[in-house]
Amino acid sequence: MIRALSLVTRRQWDRHRLRTGLTMLGIALGVSVIFAVRTANITLLGSLRQTIEKLAGTATLQVIGGESGFPEEVLDLVRSTIGVQIAEPVIEVVAHTAFSDEASLMVIGVDTTGDQELREYQFDESRSEIGDPLVYVAQPDSILISRPFADKHGLKEEDRLPLFTSHGRKEFTIRGIFKPVGIGEVFGGQVAVMDVYSAQFVFDRGRNFDRIDLMTDPEVPIETVERRLRDQLPAGLEVTRPASRGEGIENTVAAMRQGLIITSFIALLVGLFIIFNAFSISVNQRWKEIGVLRALGVEAPNIQRMFLGEAAVIGMLGSLIGVAGGFYIAVGATEVVSGIASAVYGYASTPEPPIFRLDYALEAFAAGTLTSLVAAWLPARAAARLNPALALHNIETRQPEAVLGRPRMLAGLGLILSGLAFIRFSTPRVGLMLQFGYVVLIVLGLIIVLPMLAQWIARALRPVMAWAFGPEGLLAIDTMIKAPRRTSATVGALMIGLMFVFSTGAYIQSYQNLVMRWMDRTINSDLFVTTSEQARSRTYHFSEALSQRIAALPGVKRVENVRFTFVPFAGDTAAVITIEMDGWFDRQHHPVEEGDDRLARELLPKGEGFVIARNFSTRWGTRVGDRLRLESPTGPLERPVIGIIEDYSSEKGSVFMDRELFKTYWRDSAIDFIDINLLPGVDRAAFKSELQRMLAGEQRAFIYTNDEYKRWVMSLIDQFFTLNYMQMVVAIFVAAIGIVNTLIISVSERRREIGVIRAIGGLRGQVRKMVLLEAVAIAIVGLVVGALAGALNTYFLIRTAAVILAGFTIPFHFPATLIIISMPIVVVIALAAAWLPARHAVDLHVAEAIGYE
């Protein structure tokens, strides 16, 4: 029986190739986005992990601190631990050459007198070791480079390599070239090695190391050595296995990763509507065929199976295409996420081709197939329940399509309201998955009320369409009102797509507005000098000497030195922002939102307290008056929280302290940002030009005026959301496919009507206009419901998601501007999507169309 029915299915597909293809494409796009995003994420994490492991060499354990590293005395402590065979210090810096392209180069500072036991360095065949190890160690300008880097820049041994260091441009002498194996594979081979003590000097690390790599005695269990080390090292230091360090990074980029995965399902949800629509229409179109099959004795379950079988095959084929396509999309997506990881989080990764994960492919395939089956379930059930006697009538004799009744409407509204209530009244930390359930309730409710809602909006639109477009407009909107089943699924697809666009856009806009307002209030220096064109560099910093040079320039009133770093905190990390607090308070007008502003101004410059960001307080439940303990490399630092301030510097939450206090405890005098305040009357632009001239070719530094700095921060936020923007485009594209599909079906269903219009004198142009206007009507209805859904989802994003992911409290702004801007764009997309169906309608043969049943 099933085999016989499959022949029916094949005939249907053959007759409706375009529709079948588009349905498949809808699911393929959804699957491809999910697969691409997950693949890109895992590739990035794999690359970060691989970088860590290759850099770790054969180390079995690593001692790490915060980003500032830890004092070198720790090395003796580690070396004296029983069970530690080799312990070698490491410093990592992503530096830049002073060549014209300022190419980045990962510089690894190691103690080569002992490090070769831990890391693989294969030198060129001419050398089995460093050319002259003693000269290499004795001269701080010594550097070893990898063969790919040497080839790229035409360098050979004894050549000079100019690099920007914390002390400005320095010329290094190449004392050896190693092959691209082991450590030479890291960072795409753009890697160099220098003596760790020289690296401390030229990159202004004081007497700190970033980490210690160690090899344990094979006779002693690693766990034992790990425990012994933990027992004797300061609490701010962590003993970890190289493989586990990847998990820490995973945790750091978690917000980005989770956000992307969640949003990637939007495209699949849009695909679900397309399939639902296609199958609903298919059932409608095959009414008579189903009646015949039932009359011939085919049982209802087999009819249902036939439709579900079709859905399964379309879902599987679409998913296969999606997985294949997604893998190629992942190439670009990987670059984007690597860019974000580098720009926002400062993690350098080795460029890697996408990793194909079979489990991800199977999951995406299953998600696509399942979505297809879910979408087809209702239409298949409707087909199975069809009354054969009615079905055998002509298509015009069908009962008019009914929209959902009152109980379902109430159920839908109930779901929406309960979702909103949860968002409004639930506590911030009840569990991630549970909280994401709130938005699911809202979306389900919207889907249930959608047909009714779409009809109401269409009816409201009717007079406008009649007024604006005459009879064609009226016919178009009536067609939509008469066939709610056909159009509401398309409207639903559009709604989900636009909901995603509006809410993401509104969230980004709200966040940007908030950050802008915050910056206007707090970022008030005249000029800013930064170490990187990205958010910050984790490894490259300025020295205090540069700051002093700038401070000595004529026209400078004062400079403040900012160190922005991350420290271990409560099993996670927290941002620490250090600055000369007296100067900072002088420039701020009541920065302390909660707590005693006067007390903060008094105590913080003395190093006798902290102020914390609002999101730090939200994340960790820290209140004013609490004593906050941070584990520094020299021991615990505990101070009272004097106040809470508004700050959006980090999603992890920031702790502000005086620079001198930080320097004492972290033994770190490096600088990430230099804030310059000019004397009254000094021209910012002119001073910037002068500073640029002074630093040109000497120091890698980026100088911004106040306005430029704020724009730069905004552009970084945009970069963070790049992938979301890409997903928005895909969601709209999938929704546009839905419109094409719907209109093709509409034209196909209305062949006879179109034929009659033509027969009674309707012009081709009028038919074309009618089809195009139907698309416009669908788009407008979609826009309205999309705006509603978008507003609800924005509420969720700012009220729940932002708090979960970053602890930020973002004020709600209805995305009115975005919706207004989107209107013409969506209408144009709808018109473009309607172009093909309109041509079909225009090309219909009048006599054949009139005879069509």
Add this chain to the structure above:
Amino acid sequence: MRKHDRISRLGPGNPQRSCNPLLVAFTLGFIPLIWSHIQVVYCQPHPATHPLTSDLRPLTSFPYLPPDARKIMEGVYRQDTSRDSSWRAVMDVRDKKGVVRQKQFIFRKLGSLGDSKTLVRFTDPPEVRGVGLLSINRKGVSERQWMYTPAIQRIRRIAPQERSRKFLGTDFTNEDMAERVLDDFEYRLIGMSDLMDGRKTYKIEAKPVASDRTQYKFSYLWVVQDLPYVVHAEMYDARGRVARIYHAADLDRIAGIWIARRVEMTTPSEGTRTILKIDDVRFNLGLKPDQFTQQALEKAE
């Protein structure tokens, strides 16, 4: 047997000639630890002159009974009587292409084997001038070494390393630099007729008592018969191939102590060679312990 380029000035049958453990240590160089190793492995006491080994006399003087290799090595261990010493050295490290990198340094030592402090200060070329290396050697305790680099004014602790790795690009491995324990080896006399630089020598085989004691599977040592001094040695790797060849020449007597003015270490598999030429040797200068501290290491000379 290979003839070396210069015959020792050491005359046969001189009763005063004994191997001072310093001798080979001098010649091997700038790294103080090598000194003790060489004493143990390469030096043989002169039974007639050393008070502690006078009991060997009946053994060695008996014409048909070969001397006990172990006894010879024990005697070597007790050779040093100097309190302190100092000398200058020129070191040529020749790579397989024949390119020579030359360095000069001053070596100072205080104390005796198993309880010594040494300080090496490089004087040339300019890139390494002022680099200092301080070592404190105590029997049974890991050697402690610090290096001072004047360019960054930093002292670093040098960690104990893999024994087979070359030390700072020379042909000496880290193991060659470390103090060795006499009991880690078993000694066997395997020849008494080899000529080395025209001198009759004992050929001694030194085998580790356990494989983890050394990178070498075994070594052959050639000790001049009428002067207990190792003038030649071959060290074999785990596969039984010659890993390194040591040769001492231009023996000279200074303040009653014999030293080799020229020492050569060769790595046949790599075609590389390190040659040390010793000059300005002085003993018992009255050096003070505070000249062998980290503070002293930082002081420019």
